[in-house]
Amino acid sequence: MADFVPPPLWPEIGLEPVPSPEDGLMAACRPFVAAPAHNQALGFPGELVEDWETRAVARLGELLAGNRALRVYLDACVGCGACADKCHFFLGTGDANNMPVARQNLLRAVYCRHFTPAGRLLGPLAGAGRLDRARLDSWYGYFHQCSQCRRCSVFCPMGIDTAELSMAAREIMNSIGLGQKYCNEIIGKVYAIGNNLGLPPPALADTLEGLEEDVRDESGHDVRFPLDVRGAEVLLVTPSADFFAEPHVDGLIGYAKVFHQAGLSWTLSSYASEAANFGLFIGSVEQMRKIALRIRAAALDLGVKRIVFGECGHAWRVAHAFLEELAGPFDFLDPRYPRPQHIAEITADLIRTGGIRLDPDANAGMVVTLHDSCNVARASRMGDEPGGQFTLPREIVRAAVPRFVEMHPDTTHDRTFCCGGGGGLLTDDLIELRIKGARPRMQALKQVVEQDGVTHLCALCAICKSQFTKVLPAYGFDREMMVSLHQLVGQAIRLGTSSL
Amino acid sequence: MAAELAMAAILVVAASALLVGLTLRIVLYARTPAPLPLATTPAPTGRVGAALRVGREIVLFPSLWGADKPLWLAAMLFHLGLALVLARHLRYVIEIPPAWVVALQGPGQLGGILMMAGLVLLGLRRTLIRRVRKISRPTDYGWLLLLLLIGGSGLAMTYRWHTDIIGLKAFLAGLWRLDLVPLPGDPALIAHMVLAAALIALLPVSKLLHGFALVFSPSRASPDSTRLGERRHG
Structure with a gap:
């Protein structure tokens, strides 16, 4: 990534000129081709x-x-x-x-x-x-x-x-037989091991135990991170990045604290330890279905009543819009709840009803802006009303931090710009593309950083979080600016205290 | 009557091509499965809302308004002008036109000018803005040229070389009775009719189909209604 410079940022949105199109500028930028084994594991020709x-x-x-x-x-x-x-x-x-x-x-x-x-x-x-x-x-x-x-x-x-x-x-x-290495290798890992990162069940159990200890040390509360618990009310399906990447894992801690405080019994599954569904990215309904069926199987096996998705943009698209068609019917779940649900719906509702209390002072000094993740914004919904995918996360951020700032309206809600790493491009062989593609978002961020003193960029998508953590420094920002939505919740939630 | 016979054949072929072609395309779209809901959200949660969304797109071009206001203006000038012109033309094919068609004769003339203005703006845009020029195919210019010629010959007959409109109407009325009536031989009229027939015939197999395609466009036409379960969270 040495032979290119990130495009310059302008002081304000709208000042930057639209580029004059030129042929072939990015012709050499292409991801690694999948090896025969990666293709064959998905049933495609090897070469x-x-x-x-x-x-x-x-x-x-x-x-x-x-x-x-x-x-x-x-x-x-x-x-x-x-x-x-x-x-x-x-x-x-x-x-x-x-x-x-x-x-x-x-x-x-x-x-x-x-x-x-x-x-x-x-x-x-x-x-x-x-x-x-x-x-x-x-x-x-x-x-x-x-x-x-x-x-x-x-x-x-x-x-x-x-x-x-x-x-x-x-x-x-x-x-x-011309597959992309990144996507096909990852889908193969889901089939072989259960998640994109290839984290085997014993390692996952270890990680979760470690998190329980960390949270106990930090908060003094016995917040559980259950795995494969039969008869739990809720199966949480979350992107595997939540198990150890930063700031994803802080989001996972946030979900756990919400469940803990709300008194909801929940569990993760080692078989469906992945919310992401890269079958979408490669346009294969077959692969999408195979991955989605793992979630169904886990839900049936564990006997849960509800399925809840963690912070992952395209996973929520597949869950919200496609899951019933791909892996339904989900008539074995509790009919009183949407099937499936997003963790943000649960958290927002608990905040509204007083089921959990957030203390913005716990996040003192933070001025937060929200990046609407594309698949959440333009391909799904939260709550009952169209546009709930915008209002619910904002309600949560506002409840969790002292100050919330919107970025330029041409870059939020359904006009949001992609982080530059979605759709199966979150791989280092495409780093030039990822950095250049992040420019519109970085441009909007720069404006609120300089004009409103924004200190943190919040997202509710694992790909957005990984991508921004990687590209923020290329534009002169601190990678620590990146926070998970439920990280803010986890830091602000009052544990154990009576709600009044 | 050789010229009349040729013109009659051209019109019948064009009208048939339009009807058959359009029907086949619409049936094909309607029959092609759409297994996954693909609405661009936020989207209405019901079928009626989704239909209204498509209707608004067809009439007001709200997405285009959000994308590019000068382009919206050019597109609106052209399509609104065309709609007025088509309404005005009903006079030539309906023996005794209803009052609203008569009332639209004046606006219809204005429509011709709006339509041409829109076409000129669209053409200028296509040639002058580099990124639009880059994505233009030869046929994109071809359609603009064809529409400009049709509109130009029409305006020429309205304002300069008046044609025998009674004679034209008699010819068209004759077609319905399978009776060949002499057709006024003005070059502008002949050109106008032949080019319009070409446009009509090619519509179902060209990008001019886009208005019909929009009705079936999943990002606009599908509701966001797939999630099951009662509306209760917590």
């Missing part, structure tokens, strides 16, 4: 198959027949360019193929060539083109420069979601 072009076109045809979104989105683009300056990766890199419509057109060209009369007749005049080696290379490069954050879909007058197209392209590449 690029001989007749890859034919098989890729055939796979595209199958996906078109099974996914209305793909078909409609490939047809509907008028090339108006409304999306062109909305992607953090374009804003951060200036590479022409990182304009969402240009990225889509890499796939649309092949669709036109093989599935539309205009493309068959007019060829390049209609933007059609074969999936030759050069195009396959640009697919691999640029469909791994999309974090599937859906920001473009907010602004597209037809609602075209580039995420769907990049997922389809990755699925097609996997089907011909």
